[in-house]
Amino acid sequence: MHFSELHGWDLSSREAIALQKRLAGQISLQEDLPPLLKTVAGVDVSYQRHGELFFAAVVVLCLPDLTVVEQVTACRRTTFPYVPGLLSFRELPVVLEAFRCLQQIPDAVLVDGQGIAHPRRLGLASHLGLWLDLPTVGCAKSRLCGEHGIVGGQRGDRVPLLLDGDEIGAVLTTRSGVKPLYISPGHKISVQSAVQLSLQCGGRYRLPEPTRLAHHLANCARQAREGQD
DNA sequence: GCGACAG
DNA sequence: ATCTTGTCGC
Structure with missing residues (x-):
């Protein structure tokens, strides 16, 4: 990893963009999942x-029953501003902090954000995947880039998300009658498996259980801190 | 120059 | 993401 990335993350936007371009070349879209997935984690930030305080939560669930086996939170202050396309430099520090608290390593991770469906093919899920060297999936609630047709309204319906002639992900309806999710591989997984896993992790809600629970836990952690002051 | 733009 | 109350609907 790049030195500046191991310390402080005090990069300029120009440096961050250059780093993304280099790291994107290390992303693997080859299927590298265990024969049978036993655990999947979800991560989110609040x-x-x-x-200036950021709260990250990671929840680990068992497959296929989706029971929670572990959950952790972390808090850290961030200085990097929100810039579309540079989200990982803002949220990854606290997310990595949370992962260090985990007692086990999940077989795969679902992230609230884009994977390779990114202008430089290195969204938050991809960046995290490289750091953890684990299969990751980007499950974003809205589009950052890429074009796609109209997707059906039934759970499981999907259309390809294209960018510069490449299939970078899929627009997937995870729950009938609800806005679709933008699913894209983060690292070490294919579009097909990313979609498959996203569906396997949910059904009752728009968001897959892992990220849905992580979102809730991160909010609880923040509100608990606010209550102290 | 103008519009788009994860969380 | 967050700021915020009620309200429509299964």
């Missing part, structure tokens, strides 16, 4: 409008 923070205040005008606050």
